[in-house]
Amino acid sequence: QKDFQFVMVLQIADKDYDFSDLKNTLGKHTQYIVDDTGEIAQQCGVYSTPQAVILNTKNQLYYRGNYNRARYCTDKKTNYAQMAMDSLLAQKPPPNFGLLATKAYGCELPQEQFEYENQ
Numbered sequence: 001q002k003d004f005q006f007v008m009v010l011q012i013a014d015k016d017y018d019f020s021d022l023k024n025t026l027g028k029h030t031q032y033i034v035d036d037t038g039e040i041a042q043q044c045g046v047y048s049t050p051q052a053v054i055l056n057t058k059n060q061l062y063y064r065g066n067y068n069r070a071r072y073c074t075d076k077k078t079n080y081a082q083m084a085m086d087s088l089l090a091q092k093p094p095p096n097f098g099l100l101a102t103k104a105y106g107c108e109l110p111q112e113q114f115e116y117e118n119q
Helices: 020-026 039-044 080-089 111-117
Strands: 007-010 031-034 052-055 061-065
Antiparallel strands (some): 052 061
C-alpha cells in the first residue's frame, strides 16, 4: 500500500507534443498531467521550474520549493522535497529549510502567460 501519490505536472504548451518518448523515459507507471495553460502552476504558486509541490490529504499546500540545494545535488542533508515528504508522512509540521529551499533557481515560466491571465 502506498502512503502517497506521485504525479508529475509538465509545463508543455505545444499541443502537438509527442509524448511517446516521454512515456518511455518516465516509465509506464509514472503519472503525469500536462499543464498547458499554467493553471495548476498558478494555483500552487509555482512561478519557476523545476519545483516540488506537496499537498496533504485535504489538498492543502504542505511544501513548495526546490527538490534540493542545487539542481544536481546528491547530498541527502539538503534533499528538501524528500525531507518534507518524510515529515508529512510522519504527520509532523512542514520543516523550515530557509531560503535555499524556497528560492526558485530554475527556468521561469512565460511571463506573457501571467500578464494575460491577470488582465
